[in-house]
Amino acid sequence: MSAPEAKGGVAVLASGEGTNLQALIDAAARDGLSRIELVVSDRGEAQALVRARTAGIPAIHLSPANWSTRAAYDQALADLLAERGIALVVLAGFMRILDADVVRRFAGRMLNIHPSLLPRHRGLRTHRRALEAGDRLHGSTVHFVVPELDAGPAILQYRIAIQPWDTLTGLAERVRHGEHFIYPLAVRWWLQGRLSCTDGQAHLDGKPLVAPLVATRDMAPIPG
Ligand code: GRF
Numbered sequence: 113m114s115a116p117e118a119k120g121g122v123a124v125l126a127s128g129e130g131t132n133l134q135a136l137i138d139a140a141a142r143d144g145l146s147r148i149e150l151v152v153s154d155r156g157e158a159q160a161l162v163r164a165r166t167a168g169i170p171a172i173h174l175s176p177a178n179w180s181t182r183a184a185y186d187q188a189l190a191d192l193l194a195e196r197g198i199a200l201v202v203l204a205g206f207m208r209i210l211d212a213d214v215v216r217r218f219a220g221r222m223l224n225i226h227p228s229l230l231p232r233h234r235g236l237r238t239h240r241r242a243l244e245a246g247d248r249l250h251g252s253t254v255h256f257v258v259p260e261l262d263a264g265p266a267i268l269q270y271r272i273a274i275q276p277w278d279t280l281t282g283l284a285e286r287v288r289h290g291e292h293f294i295y296p297l298a299v300r301w302w303l304q305g306r307l308s309c310t311d312g313q314a315h316l317d318g319k320p321l322v323a324p325l326v327a328t329r330d331m332a333p334i335p336g
Pocket of ligand 1: 126128129130131132133204205206225226227252288291
């Protein structure tokens with residue numbers, strides 16, 4: 113495996129349980145590449161903070177209550193990331209829509225994972241909406257973040273077939289299982305200098321990603 117480019121550290125922003133954070137921590141322990149140098153949460157009770165501290169990663173609760181406006185909070189968050197020399201910002205269940213200026217400051221350096229096959233089902237309650245719509249396929253998408261919500265260039269999708277017996281919680285669990293595979297992979301590609309985004313176009317290994325790469329249940333068709 114080739115060494116990553118010296119690009120600086122990774123920060124993970126998370127508001128909740130942090131299972132994707134855990135997958136990233138575990139992947140870093142395995143591959144030695146995906147160094148996570150900081151975890152930030154807007155919620156003090158987030159399990160993600162506990163997971164980070166358990167792994168010996170600096171973990172900060174940045175409470176929105178301490179700033180008078182959303183933009184001021186987002187600016188403080190961006191300043192913190194910059195001060196820590198963070199190169200890549202990984203949103204892993206961070207339940208806030210970031211200010212457009214902050215997103216632009218990290219253009220090409222901010223990833224998100226969204227639990228649907230984008231562009232289908234942007235926003236919240238994606239599993240319920242997929243079930244209610246009678247979708248045949250569902251899954252999750254890793255994408256670069258742009259100011260418009262869940263609209264950035266897609267990189268990698270995990271796709272599964274919805275089964276007649278799927279329940280809301282069962283479906284969510286199956287999707288999340290796949291997220292734990294695709295997110296560390298995308299982060300690794302970025303750190304290796306293989307993945308980039310310029311002028312709204314994602315590239316992998318120098319080639320434009322005209323459509324996201326797809327992982328299925330057997331995880332076979334992905335390079336790298
Ligand atoms: C995931 O389903 C992810 O797609 C979405 O938020 C959830 C985070 O889960 N953005 P966890 O906190 O990583 O377990």
